[in-house]
Amino acid sequence: MITRRRLLSGAAATAALATALPRLARAAAPAELTVATRSLDIGGKAATVFGILRPDGGQGLRAISGDDFRVRLTNGLSEPSLVHWHGLTPPWRQDGVPGVSQDPLPPGAAYDYAFPLARPGTNWMHSHLGLQEQQLLAAPLIVADPAEAGLDEQEVVLMLHDFSFRDPAEIMAGLRGGQGHGMVGMDHGSQGMAGMDHSGHDMGGHDMSGMSMGGAKPMPGMQHDMPGMAMDLNDVEYDAYLANDRTLADPEVVRVERGGRVRLRIINGAAATNFHIDLGTAEGTLVAVDGMPVAPVAGSRFPIAIAQRLDIRLTVPAGGALPVLALREGQLQRLLPSHAQRLRYAAGFQR
Secondary structure (H helix, E strand, O other), X not given: OOOOOOOOOOOOHHHOOOOOOOEOOOOOOOEEEEEEEEEEEEOOEEEEEEEEEOOOOOEOEEEEEOEEEEEEEEEOOOOOEOOEEEOOOOOHHHOOOEOOOEOOEOOOOEEEEEEEOOOOEEEEEEOOOOOOHHHOOEEEEEEEOHHXXXXXXXXXXXXXXXXXXOOHHHHHHHHHOXXXXXXXXXXXXXXXXXXXXXXXOEOOOOOEEEEXXXXXXXXXXXXXXXXXXXXXXXOEOOOEEEEOOEOOOOOEEEOOOOOOEEEEEEEEOOOOOOEEEEOOOOOEEEEEEOOEEEEEEEEOEEEEOOOOEEEEEEEOOOOOOEEEEEEEXXXXXXXXXXXXXXXXXXXXXXX
């Protein structure tokens, strides 16, 4: 029996974002964060991306409202960089927006941040410099409410990204150059194989990201491109959509107690993609949006826009798995009913 206080990830989860984030210490010395490069395996293909790393190599921080935010940020890149604390309310000179509140940090430089954490919420940190965020320079930043410390629930952080093996500058140039709407980044020679990258490698879970709670893995995603149908919602066709740095073909698996209560903290860190969070046959309760409490809303499907955060409370069914899926906005509307049924089955829903 695994208690709600203990959280285990799958055997291959060492490269993924930890779902239980370490708390900022109440110490004189600030916590250390370094902007650096890191390597991911995306569909069996190596990718070099950016990250905001702790000394243990993980990403993300957790603090308590009422504590001080004391962080030393070091730029370990070979180019200038800076981090914005999205959702926090620091003094404006510590807000981390280049050209507005702070100059970018040169390579090797460091800066100490210190300010009180005024309110709890699900937040995140990311770069506003150039196209660095498109290279995954982002991480969760959770500020917990001390009044909820006694709640019997397991906290799970889920961060979403869209990803392309192409240089973000190349994608941006294509958008500015007026390429066909929705086709930027696509391999036009693939003849409908939307789940293939330019090397011909099958990218399982091409339009979906996911996490499974309870121990069972969802099955890989299905290919579902419909040739000749233009898209109105998505200007970039990405090679992969990630949940905690992983594709649907290799999701993070979080162990929870049977019938355990879970608080999902979901962050949409994608550069150009809105999602729908799909809980399948389970029902969750939305309790906060963008770090602020809301009147509870019950449901099994919740939209989440770029940079938005959702807090959803739910109970995992006893003796089963609960896949938590992020479906790209507009995707099901682009499928025939038979395709939609196949996609739902492939996503690993269990009835």
